[in-house]
Amino acid sequence: MKQxxxxxxxxxxxxxxxxxxxxxxxxxxxxxxxxxxxxIVTPTVITAELSGKLAHYTPxxxxxxxxxxxxxxxxxxxxxxxxxxxxxHNEIARKVAGRQVVKQIMAANVDIAFVLLALxxxxxxxxxxxxxxxxxxxxxxxxxxxxxxxxxEDTASYVTEVRQLNxxxxxxxxxxxxxxxxxxxxxxxxxxxxxxxxxxxxxxTLTNQLLQRDVQATKTVRDSDATGQxxxxxxxxxxxPNDGLLIDTPGIRELQLWGTEEELAENFDDITQLIVQCxxxxxxxxxxxxxxxxxxxxxGSLEARHxxxxxxxxxxxxxxxxxxxxxxxxxxxxxxxxMNHQTKDIQQDEREP
Numbered sequence: 030m031k032q033x034x035x036x037x038x039x040x041x042x043x044x045x046x047x048x049x050x051x052x053x054x055x056x057x058x059x060x061x062x063x064x065x066x067x068x069i070v071t072p073t074v075i076t077a078e079l080s081g082k083l084a085h086y087t088p089x090x091x092x093x094x095x096x097x098x099x100x101x102x103x104x105x106x107x108x109x110x111x112x113x114x115x116x117x118h119n120e121i122a123r124k125v126a127g128r129q130v131v132k133q134i135m136a137a138n139v140d141i142a143f144v145l146l147a148l149x150x151x152x153x154x155x156x157x158x159x160x161x162x163x164x165x166x167x168x169x170x171x172x173x174x175x176x177x178x179x180x181x182e183d184t185a186s187y188v189t190e191v192r193q194l195n196x197x198x199x200x201x202x203x204x205x206x207x208x209x210x211x212x213x214x215x216x217x218x219x220x221x222x223x224x225x226x227x228x229x230x231x232x233x234t235l236t237n238q239l240l241q242r243d244v245q246a247t248k249t250v251r252d253s254d255a256t257g258q259x260x261x262x263x264x265x266x267x268x269x270p271n272d273g274l275l276i277d278t279p280g281i282r283e284l285q286l287w288g289t290e291e292e293l294a295e296n297f298d299d300i301t302q303l304i305v306q307c308x309x310x311x312x313x314x315x316x317x318x319x320x321x322x323x324x325x326x327x328x329g330s331l332e333a334r335h336x337x338x339x340x341x342x343x344x345x346x347x348x349x350x351x352x353x354x355x356x357x358x359x360x361x362x363x364x365x366x367x368m369n370h371q372t373k374d375i376q377q378d379e380r381e382p
Contacts, residue, residue: 032072033058036266037138037219037274042098045115054100054112060266062095064254067111068265069101077109089131090122095264095276096137096221119167121223124285130352132287134166136223136264136276141215143199145226145235146191149180154190155338158296159284160225161194162342166292172197172215176231202229203234213239216273228280235275236277240267290346297339303331 034381036058046056057077061068069077078084083092093099093114100113117137125131144160146152164263173191173321178184179202191198197215199209212235216222224232237243244267267275294301300322306317315323325331 034219035268035272036060036070037221038098039219040150041118042115046098046100047270049100049113049115051100051101051113055103056115057101058266059093059095059097059099062264064263067093069099069109069111071101071103071109075103075109077111080110080112083111083114090134094120094134094137095266095278096139096223098138101230118361119169120371121163121167121169122226122287123163123281123356124287124349126145126283126285130349135225135278138221139167139169139223139276140217140220141172141222141225143172143174143212143215143222144343145174145176145224145230147177147226147230148175148181148184148187148254149177151227151230152187155334155341156227156284157191157194158338159286159342161196162286162288162296163284163350164294165296166288172212174197174199174201174208174212174235176201176203176208176235179205201231201235203231203238206238209235209238213269213271213273216269216271216275219274221274221276223276223278225278226280227252228282230280232277232280239269239275241270284341286345286349288346289350290343293339293342293346300331300336 033056038056038058042056055071057069057071059067060070067079069075079092091114093111097117098115099111101109101111103109119139120137121135121139121142122132123135125133142160142164144157144164146157152175161171165354173194173196175184175187175191175198178200181187184200187269188198188200199211201212203209215285224235226232264276264278267277269275303321303325304314304319307314307317309317310322312320312322314320317323322331322336325332326336337359
């Protein structure tokens with residue numbers, strides 16, 4: 030298990046493994062996700078396919094993703110088939126882009142996340158808060174990285190704006206290696222870190238700097254609109270020089286939330302504390318008498334942009350809940366119809382001589 034320990038194998042995972050272990054299966058970790066196939070370490074690094082059950086009869090969110098630990102069967106000819114998923118410690122999720130109500134797992138079993146904002150036009154505290162929400166519900170420690178500090182004359186105003194979040198902040202210039210040592214100091218041996226952010230924020234460049242070698246392709250950002258292009262096209266886990274682990278992911282153009290309004294309230298406790306002070310329990314925080322939210326907005330103790338972020342995210346999560354409820358009803362209806370058809374088939378078979 031020495032090699033597996035290098036990739037994060039722990040006593041907790043051993044206990045989970047004992048609960049699902051089957052004859053012929055060995056534990057492995059997913060270290061690259063190419064969509065149609067996965068690369069795993071068993072401890073040797075090999076390519077594996079999903080079993081028919083996982084590929085065709087398991088919801089996508091419950092199939093192995095980058096960072097997952099799995100049970101794999103390796104045939105005598107070297108082919109590997111993943112048969113089981115070891116229960117996750119945590120996961121980073123989002124709703125898939127578009128109208129589908131589907132949960133997408135971006136990575137699993139992560140200890141710390143670096144959320145990158147580039148100071149060349151990408152900077153957005155509102156977008157940052159969306160990432161922080163998704164990390165908080167999975168109890169993943171976040172670190173804010175303000176990259177491309179050379180693109181602005183003074184970084185102080187940007188640091189001040191994110192300091193209110195009370196999280197570690199690193200100012201970096203990935204192309205020059207500035208800030209890399211500080212980022213590395215947060216990643217412990219055997220612990221898994223992940224880089225998150227929009228396209229073009231410098232994740233691939235930072236990955237190369239952390240690994241001290243070029244493993245990810247990089248591209249320049251268009252000067253016309255400061256827009257980046259996807260350079261990382263798949264998710265991959267690397268072993269760092271200090272034996273820490275790093276997951277690099279494709280840039281996220283749009284982070285649609287996945288979670289609940291209750292979990293959001295924990296992220297905006299300053300606002301929830303004001304809400305309970307409103308005169309009326311059903312206050313809509315508009316023009317009602319005794320609205321603590323409106324009072325705080327007027328006297329400046331509550332920032333309008335901060336409250337707007339909360340309202341937008343709450344509305345999105347409320348809509349998600351409603352769509353999920355509708356989807357569950359449809360699924361239950363289909364399930365009942367399927368069971369009725371099966372019952373009729375059985376009864377028909379019993380009547381036949």
